Amino acid sequence: MSEPHQIENWLTDMDGVLVHEGVALDGAAEFIGALREKGLPFLVLTNNSIFTPRDLSARLSASGIEVPEERLWTSALATATFVSQQMPNGSAYVIGEAGLTTALHEAGYILTETNPDYVILGETRTYSFSAITTAVRLIKRGARFIATNPDSTGPSVEGPLPATGAVAAMISKATGQAPYFIGKPNPVMIRAALNRIEAHSEATAMIGDRMDTDVLAGMEAGLRTYLVLTGSTSAQEVETYPYRPTEVRASIRELIDLL
Template identity: 65%
Template structure:
């Protein structure tokens, strides 16, 4: 890697890096175990705002990957933190599921459809015309428009599903108001993750499967980045982007040895 400073902390995307749907990607469990054995601080990041960290921990465990609840950082948590920083004790009309509503409730926000400070749009498998219409009217009446993430679609066993970005585009078209996206590729999500584990950008690596979100946000937050080719970005597409990751690996299995190799010298296993 170009930066010769040792790596003290790690951030990694979840879908496409550690898991595909409900199945672990080979090397994922070993990577998390290597981090835990080394004592390196780390966070698993996801733009998905549907699930709480407790839900995600259970889903990963079912795939054979053990990740502590406090090592999971979602766009819902980052969005709630952003709202708390911007306007503590405010109110919001929320379109989303438990991951988002729980995070916003936990910061002390009131969820209301009566003159809220914000309309907050997250991911859900049950977008309703009624809730979208209400969001449009509230934004027209002055509510600020926030979205957890800009992903236009998400995967399912049957194929693509419309996601937050697609519904946000509908609302933006109807209102003429563009949302502020908190999740990747906004480097704000990287910064909030770094703050969560008291990490520094110069000694942290971000692993992702998407150049347009994971790698871009890591780059803009000043992190070294590793692209794995087990998710959205195919090898032939890498050269199409105006920026490059620090390192490209076939899969997370190739990153496992780097946990020790890039660690501070005093923390490396003795030969």
Template identity: 65%
Template sequence: MIDRGPIDCWLSDMDGVLVHEGVPVPGAGDFIEALAASGKRFLVLTNNSIYTPRDLHFRLRAAGLHVPAESIYTSALATADFLKTQRPGGSAYVIGEAGLTTALHEIDYVLTDIDPDYVVLGETRSYSVGAITTAIRLVEAGARFIATNPDPTGPSPEGVLPATGAVAALITKATQVDPYFVGKPNPLMMRSALNKAGGHSETTAMIGDRMDTDVVAGVEAGLETFLVLTGVTEREQIDRFPFQPHHIFDSVADLIPLVAPDKS
């Protein structure tokens, strides 16, 4: 049993917790303001590797949520941090958007289709059959296979879209090589986020809307877990999982009393 102290660091998922299809969850702005006023450490985590933290800061600000870019940690950044420890100054063939390519350039990686050390698969707005074919051939030739996150689908106003996990399955089917998924629910991303936030597992909380990524990642990293019901998980689904969150709330707005500064 972990001996927990008062929560002084909060990690929060983005989609389904703070925003839903680009629209702020009611009370999310007040929650972020309460965190800022409390002086507690705070980091927004997302498996979305399309955008850089600056991009996401701008998009959240346009929606009325004020989250500094330095308080946003993506699966693309986690992937770059992982590759930097594994093979500094390496090379990669990348399928992804600016969030991923920028993160790899910032660790001095060369992006190439000529004998790369890795094939790195991330989220993109449109997957190219030609790019996937190149990835398959490079993996068959010996490139190590990395994917930013295992999410099979992503949301859009028109309905679900195939995401990284689905495309990774296609490459695996063709090559018989499984990728290493860096993003949630891999505890590696949670530990990297803790290091970035300067938190400790005994005094850090994880807020999420998904049992299969956010909650299990928090549980495996030894964090206090909060499930909110503003995303994909319905209350009646919770007991079906072999792991459980420590707390269940209707919305992140209900957590404000837990983070508001003591005014006594």
């Protein structure tokens, strides 16, 4: 067998790898600092579509991790990229926050309730029954159903919150239409990230804390995958999956030597 390509590009999840509840995790600032010092192409990925890259950059900076906004890749950006390629200069009815609406505007999309090409569901903390009803009726009339990510719950200080996947399930039940999810584990999000930094899958690695999103997406996109144990998945849980990461590490600090 041929030797694997040297890792020249890095994709890393954010929550559970770099930060947890706004606090930097072990080695995160040093890992990102080493990437920037060496000039290695990288992106920080998140399924969260609420915030713009500028917002996320500021939040990471507050935790001591300096990530330029152009190095952040969200499910909102991936969704805007996808629909603009599928239907340039189209229209959408959107349930979501500034991260999603800004990305769609910048992609040339019109946001409207009048015969939209798509209904696009993203993350929000203020889901409206009225907005969900509008989405259901538009899908029933023929609008295509897209959701930024399949996560059924999201984290908070008080405990889990219903997330995009849970609300998507409600709309699907009412319409009989399943959404096309853009975010991880869909390798579409990974492929779009690779294109953004002009990287090849053979020379790129994905770092994540979840087997069912990060590792699965990276594996299906042909990347080497590193699972870190600072987030959602324990070492024991890894054994329950039918697929494996390339390596399991305690934290992202243990990957600095690979740079």
